[in-house]
Amino acid sequence: MTTPYPYSSIKARLLIPLLAILLAGTFALAVAAAPYSRKAVDSVYDLLLAGAVLQIGERVQVDDGEVVVDLPGSAFELLALAREDRVFYRVLSPDGRTVTGDDVLPEPVRHLTPGKPLFYNSSVLGSPVRVAALRREMAERSLSGSVLVLVAQTMQARDDLAETLWRGSLVAIGLVCLLILLLSALAVRVALRPLASIDQALLAKNPRDLSPLVIEAPAELTHTVSAINQFLDRLRTQVNSTQSFIADVSHQLRTAITAIRAQAELAAEEDDPDRLRMLAARIHKRSVGLGRLSSQILNRAMVIHRADAVPLIPLDLRALALNADDLDHAPLPKDEVLVAGDPVSLEEALNNLISNAQRYGQPPLAVRVWQDDQADRACLAVRDHGQGIPPEHWEQAGERFNRIGQGGAESAGLGLAIVKAVAEAHQGSLLIQRGEDGGFEIGMSIPLLHEEPLA
Amino acid sequence: MIARLSLVCGVLAALLAPSLLRAEQPVLPLALPSLERSSVSGHLRILSATDAEMIAPLLQGFRHRYPDITVEYVEYDQSQDLNRDVQAACRQHMPLADLIINSAIDLQVKLVNGGCAQRQSLRAALPEWARWRDELYGLTYEPVVIAYRKSAFPAGNPPRSRFEMLDLMRHDPALYYGRVGTYDIRSSGAGYLFMTLDATQASTFGRMMESLARSQARLVCCSAQVLDGLQDGSLSLGYNILGAYALDRQRKGGSEIGIIFPEDYTLVFTRTAFVYKFASNPSAAAAFIDFALSDEGRRISREETTLLNPIDGEPALRVLYGLPPDAPLRLRPIEISPALLLGQDQQKRRHLLKEWLAALHEIASEGPGEGW
Numbered sequence: 001m002t003t004p005y006p007y008s009s010i011k012a013r014l015l016i017p018l019l020a021i022l023l024a025g026t027f028a029l030a031v032a033a034a035p036y037s038r039k040a041v042d043s044v045y046d047l048l049l050a051g052a053v054l055q056i057g058e059r060v061q062v063d064d065g066e067v068v069v070d071l072p073g074s075a076f077e078l079l080a081l082a083r084e085d086r087v088f089y090r091v092l093s094p095d096g097r098t099v100t101g102d103d104v105l106p107e108p109v110r111h112l113t114p115g116k117p118l119f120y121n122s123s124v125l126g127s128p129v130r131v132a133a134l135r136r137e138m139a140e141r142s143l144s145g146s147v148l149v150l151v152a153q154t155m156q157a158r159d160d161l162a163e164t165l166w167r168g169s170l171v172a173i174g175l176v177c178l179l180i181l182l183l184s185a186l187a188v189r190v191a192l193r194p195l196a197s198i199d200q201a202l203l204a205k206n207p208r209d210l211s212p213l214v215i216e217a218p219a220e221l222t223h224t225v226s227a228i229n230q231f232l233d234r235l236r237t238q239v240n241s242t243q244s245f246i247a248d249v250s251h252q253l254r255t256a257i258t259a260i261r262a263q264a265e266l267a268a269e270e271d272d273p274d275r276l277r278m279l280a281a282r283i284h285k286r287s288v289g290l291g292r293l294s295s296q297i298l299n300r301a302m303v304i305h306r307a308d309a310v311p312l313i314p315l316d317l318r319a320l321a322l323n324a325d326d327l328d329h330a331p332l333p334k335d336e337v338l339v340a341g342d343p344v345s346l347e348e349a350l351n352n353l354i355s356n357a358q359r360y361g362q363p364p365l366a367v368r369v370w371q372d373d374q375a376d377r378a379c380l381a382v383r384d385h386g387q388g389i390p391p392e393h394w395e396q397a398g399e400r401f402n403r404i405g406q407g408g409a410e411s412a413g414l415g416l417a418i419v420k421a422v423a424e425a426h427q428g429s430l431l432i433q434r435g436e437d438g439g440f441e442i443g444m445s446i447p448l449l450h451e452e453p454l455a
Numbered sequence: 456m457i458a459r460l461s462l463v464c465g466v467l468a469a470l471l472a473p474s475l476l477r478a479e480q481p482v483l484p485l486a487l488p489s490l491e492r493s494s495v496s497g498h499l500r501i502l503s504a505t506d507a508e509m510i511a512p513l514l515q516g517f518r519h520r521y522p523d524i525t526v527e528y529v530e531y532d533q534s535q536d537l538n539r540d541v542q543a544a545c546r547q548h549m550p551l552a553d554l555i556i557n558s559a560i561d562l563q564v565k566l567v568n569g570g571c572a573q574r575q576s577l578r579a580a581l582p583e584w585a586r587w588r589d590e591l592y593g594l595t596y597e598p599v600v601i602a603y604r605k606s607a608f609p610a611g612n613p614p615r616s617r618f619e620m621l622d623l624m625r626h627d628p629a630l631y632y633g634r635v636g637t638y639d640i641r642s643s644g645a646g647y648l649f650m651t652l653d654a655t656q657a658s659t660f661g662r663m664m665e666s667l668a669r670s671q672a673r674l675v676c677c678s679a680q681v682l683d684g685l686q687d688g689s690l691s692l693g694y695n696i697l698g699a700y701a702l703d704r705q706r707k708g709g710s711e712i713g714i715i716f717p718e719d720y721t722l723v724f725t726r727t728a729f730v731y732k733f734a735s736n737p738s739a740a741a742a743f744i745d746f747a748l749s750d751e752g753r754r755i756s757r758e759e760t761t762l763l764n765p766i767d768g769e770p771a772l773r774v775l776y777g778l779p780p781d782a783p784l785r786l787r788p789i790e791i792s793p794a795l796l797l798g799q800d801q802q803k804r805r806h807l808l809k810e811w812l813a814a815l816h817e818i819a820s821e822g823p824g825e826g827w
Binding site: 088 | 570588589
């Protein structure tokens with residue numbers, strides 16, 4: 001992990017939670033293993049105790065009304081298998097008297113089933129012991145009742161074995177932990193290998209080649225690959241449209257410049273002052289058109305650049321409408337009409353709309369702003385009372401250099417294209433409609449901005 | 456990164472281990488401070504059922520090694536008396552002595568089992584059978600033998616095993632009438648222990664009882680009295696006699712006395728020592744055990760006494776008793792283990808004594824201490 005931020009690496013993102021899980025698991029296992037091994041050891045050593053207590057119990061007899069026990073050596077040999085442990089035993093007669101053994105060994109508190117050894121932990125002389133207790137029912141003529149046999153052993157051997165077992169299991173757990181870690185590192189490495197193939201496919205591409213990537217990607221990466229391909233697709237469209245735009249622009253500019261040059265050449269050979277004036281007027285008109293064309297080209301470039309580069313801010317369309325000077329505006333809505341927008345682009349679009357209306361429309365002109373709640377849109381439009389664009393051309397409106405209807409030589413055909421580009425940069429669209437009073441309205445509809453303004 | 460993670464794993468396990476284990480382990484008494492010469496001093500009181508003369512070289516060596524410790528050696532004639540005193544003091548949590556040494560292993564095991572000893576951490580390389588719980592340590596290696604008067608067997612044919620001894624007594628009862636000595640197990644702790652072991656280990660036990668009864672064996676408290684009888688000619692055979700005492704007597708003018716390691720089996724017992732629970736100077740007591748089993752202590756027990764020690768074992772025994780390396784020996788060391796508690800069971804003891812008395816009812820006990 002060479003990066004300073006571990007989370008910037010997918011390997012680290014995978015391995016760190018994995019390690020956390022592993023550690024938690026190891027810890028849980030280690031903790032669980034201790035009582036488990038203790039339990040296993042106890043059950044084994046309990047068998048020794050059970051054997052001893054049963055053997056002693058078998059030797060309990062009634063002799064002349066007295067309980068007598070002939071302790072078997074084998075019982076002690078059995079107990080001595082846990083060599084380092086102290087041994088205590090006690091036999092109690094039905095009247096609770098100790099027949100033989102150690103008084104210090106406490107009696108069980110629980111009820112005993114005859115013939116079935118019961119195990120419990122207790123303590124003798126301050127040492128913890130494990131006790132096996134056995135009840136034997138005596139039914140002799142001279143004595144009846146139950147004899148209690150207790151055998152106890154300290155737990156040194158149990159402790160030692162439990163510790164040995166536990167330590168052994170810790171080693172095993174540790175080794176498994178290590179193995180899992182190594183395998184996970186390997187698995188992560190293998191799993192991340194397809195990412196490198198995408199890198200390589202991209203790097204291997206010719207810079208001019210914007211065709212989609214064709215690689216075998218695992219299911220999880222098909223989205224990434226298709227996103228890259230979609231992006232390449234858009235880039236290709238963009239590059240194509242830029243190329244055709246440049247071709248269009250150079251054609252337009254060349255046409256305009258050729259016309260001006262032709263007029264100027266005519267003027268150079270003209271002697272008639274009236275005709276000269278006329279030619280000068282034409283050259284001037286052409287120049288103005290050329291000027292506007294170039295400024296629109298620049299404006300469009302600016303709008304498209306801003307669409308990519310400038311963050312949108314919340315703004316009120318009413319304020320935009322109020323800023324458009326020397327125009328009437330239709331009554332504005334009372335509430336603010338909020339959109340996320342770029343004020344410069346929107347103003348440029350509005351200016352283009354107004355100038356189109358001034359040029360081709362019939363006064364009175366008005367700027368309208370309204371909110372279309374149904375479509376969740378904010379609308380900004382300029383209304384005039386001229387013919388407007390014939391409905392059959394609404395479809396093509398906004399295409400570059402597509403002069404519809406009245407456009408004369410001085411029209412560059414870029415005004416609506418700019419408006420359309422601005423609308424699209426705001427996830428909106430061009431709006432063309434006939435007003436209720438027969439006016440022609442053209443503008444943009446943009447999604448409304450709700451709730452929190454954009455940061 | 457993987458190496459780092461596994462390290463974390465390991466550290467976690469290591470941290471976890473002691474905390475979990477601590478709950479399971481019984482609380483051990485603190486290990487003794489190092490037994491360096493300078494660090495142990497004060498007064499050491501030893502209660503022992505061992506002849507002071509027998510153990511004197513060892514005590515001398517100890518004094519030499521630890522000059523700052525003053526040793527008080529209290530000798531008991533009877534292991535049972537010693538046991539009774541310790542048990543009584545232990546019950547009342549009273550200080551009595553620092554070190555308890557006794558030949559009756561079963562009594563010692565019972566005391567340790569009852570919590571009258573302190574756990575030690577000594578370096579001694581004792582064999583398994585000669586130590587218990589790091590509390591009870593075997594200090595000597597003593598065979599239990601048949602002793603005989605050489606002039607009673609002019610043909611040089613003393614019995615080599617229990618079987619031969621039985622055959623002899625059955626074949627010629629008159630010759631052995633009143634001339635066999637053995638323990639009165641009512642008063643002798645070691646005698647009782649040997650008898651319980653004979654009872655469980657050998658098929659000859661019943662017949663031995665019978666023969667001893669028929670030949671009116673003399674019952675005595677101690678090996679010494681049997682050896683006296685062999686020396687003065689009043690006895691011909693002694694059964695279950697402490698080899699160390701017999702050899703010692705042989706060396707001190709008792710050339711009449713012969714020693715036989717029974718070929719069927721020869722019991723070997725070890726005189727055991729433990730540090731008393733309520734000792735006032737436990738480190739001095741531990742130092743004595745440590746010394747007795749040290750190279751120097753073992754050399755003394757091998758060369759200056761007849762007691763030997765469990766670490767040197769059989770090879771040293773052969774050297775000491777002058778046995779050729781190929782002489783057949785069936786040594787059965789008595790293992791210090793809780794199994795010895797069986798013989799000390801109240802009912803078991805009463806039962807065995809009753810049986811023994813019934814078998815020997817004709818034999819009149821001379822009673823302990825009255826001598827011959």
